[in-house]
Amino acid sequence: MTSHLDVDSVVLDIEGTTSATGFVVDVLYPYSRSRFGAVLSERSGDPDVLRAVAQVRELIGEPDADAVRVEKALNEWLDEDRKATPLKTLQGLIWSEGFARGELVSHFYDDVVPALRRWHAAGVRLHVYSSGSVAAQRAWFRSSPEGDLLPLVEGLYDTENAGPKQEPESYVTIAAAIGAAPGRILFLSDRPGELDAARAAGWQAVGVRRPGEPYYEQGVGDHPEAGTFDAITIARSTT
Ligand SMILES: CSCCC(=O)C(=O)COP(=O)(O)O
Numbered sequence: 001m002t003s004h005l006d007v008d009s010v011v012l013d014i015e016g017t018t019s020a021t022g023f024v025v026d027v028l029y030p031y032s033r034s035r036f037g038a039v040l041s042e043r044s045g046d047p048d049v050l051r052a053v054a055q056v057r058e059l060i061g062e063p064d065a066d067a068v069r070v071e072k073a074l075n076e077w078l079d080e081d082r083k084a085t086p087l088k089t090l091q092g093l094i095w096s097e098g099f100a101r102g103e104l105v106s107h108f109y110d111d112v113v114p115a116l117r118r119w120h121a122a123g124v125r126l127h128v129y130s131s132g133s134v135a136a137q138r139a140w141f142r143s144s145p146e147g148d149l150l151p152l153v154e155g156l157y158d159t160e161n162a163g164p165k166q167e168p169e170s171y172v173t174i175a176a177a178i179g180a181a182p183g184r185i186l187f188l189s190d191r192p193g194e195l196d197a198a199r200a201a202g203w204q205a206v207g208v209r210r211p212g213e214p215y216y217e218q219g220v221g222d223h224p225e226a227g228t229f230d231a232i233t234i235a236r237s238t239t
């Protein structure tokens with residue numbers, strides 16, 4: 001299906017939408033798993049680590065959990081691909097260093113970067129809203145196979161600065177931060193629950209349905225869908 005849309009801003013999900021879940025799970029997750037222990041023991045005074053550890057303890061209901069117990073919880077969430085905020089904070093910290101060292105390079109589906117360049121050149125404002133932390137998103141866009149894509153992106157939103165991705169309120173928060181009318185924002189995601197929440201906040205929403213992705217079989221509910229970004233045409237009205 002081809003979608004023709006009149007919007008000023010596009011907000012992008014990453015995993016399953018711009019980029020392959022398989023890459024995240026097979027490359028990034030093992031990279032973080034092998035480094036949680038060192039981060040928890042060697043950087044326990046870092047404010048991001050302190051905050052994440054406190055959040056893990058709260059989520060597991062064990063206020064006195066030690067580093068070994070915290071690491072166990074992180075690894076269990078990793079196995080379940082649970083998008084827990086403290087897991088994402090620590091992953092972001094670990095991955096950004098991996099990207100900066102050149103040990104990691106991000107992944108984008110072939111149709112994505114040309115579309116982002118096209119939309120940006122046409123004056124469409126591009127933003128990201130992902131469960132991956134803002135630090136991870138920044139590193140992801142900066143270290144793409146096609147170089148630094150961060151200049152294309154105006155704003156980065158995650159579950160800490162915007163809230164959970166299946167709650168309409170999070171999309172209200174992002175629209176206010178962008179300074180755009182909700183109906184002029186398009187959200188692209190692979191997950192029907194996220195598309196529902198964006199639509200409930202008054203946004204336009206298109207489900208991106210790529211073969212091989214976890215949500216491909218389930219589909220995107222009653223949302224318009226696109227198999228690639230090439231099927232999404234954005235024509236901004238100026239009135
Ligand atoms: C650069 S973010 C890495 C991917 C990730 O950890 C994640 O949780 C992405 O989830 P999304 O909300 O983009 O589906």
Ligand SMILES: [Mg+2]
Pocket residue numbers: 013014015016017189190191
């Ligand atoms: Mg996704």
